[in-house]
Amino acid sequence: MTEISNAEFEVLEALWQNFPASANDIIAKLNESTDGADDKNQDKQWHDKTVKTLLNRLVKKQALSFEKQQRHYLYTPLLEREAYTLKESKSLIERMFSGKVAPLVAGFAKQNDLNKDDINALKSLISDWEKNND
């Protein structure tokens, strides 16, 4: 229920990608370079202490649970990624676009931030919607 901060979200993100996971697993995942061909990718390095702090805060916020596994903990997210991202999306769209998703997409279109794949994905969504809502 409490708010998840940006840094906390990134930690959760790492956990969602594979869980349950130990603090070290998560730290490793966070520091994995998201290598693409471009080398201007100087991904921030996460300091181990920082990640531990964030894990603690997430536990306090009941965004994840942990269970003792011999010496260390294994963490598991208590939030579903999809539910969380939807909530955040809706919140932004509510605040900025009166709850309508189309104006957001329109902004992307205007900026030339859509490609054929995006358009196809949207078309497919629409046809699904129409199938279910005759």
Added chain:
Amino acid sequence: MTEISNAEFEVLEALWQNFPASANDIIAKLNESTDGADDKNQDKQWHDKTVKTLLNRLVKKQALSFEKQQRHYLYTPLLEREAYTLKESKSLIERMFSGKVAPLVAGFAKQNDLNKDDINALKSLISDWEKNND
């Protein structure tokens, strides 16, 4: 360049709706009940001191300018609403959906948060896009 907080955004929002405006204009606008038929609309009341603080912060952040008009100031936004909302949208979509807008829309669809109007708006966007991208 600095970040605009949520509360600051709401103040900016009021200003975008009509500017230049005095602090009092803005406070009035913010406290205008966004009346709909539903009376469970107990819009938060903005305290005059609070709004003044936020205006000052926005000036410091160079999000708006002001000019002395006799005794009081007239404020004018320095950011365009559309540019700002686009930037925020892109940032969220980058963080949560790898930069792809379709998954966000898919979330809305899944939750039944789209209606015929939304679908039509999206279709129209798509056909415009296709017109410009053969």
Added chain:
DNA sequence: ACCTATAGATTACACTTGTAATCATCACTG
């Protein structure tokens, strides 16, 4: 069995944010 490296807990600390109250100045009112 002891010492050390380590994992998690606790503490730190500056900056931002939400929310105002207080201070200083000045224009208008009686």
Added chain:
DNA sequence: CAGTGATGATTACAAGTGTAATCTATAGGT
């Protein structure tokens, strides 16, 4: 002309955030 009420400036202050360092207990190596 003096007092008051408004306007903007300054100050306040707790909670949240990003970013760690220090403390404490303990598991594992020698």
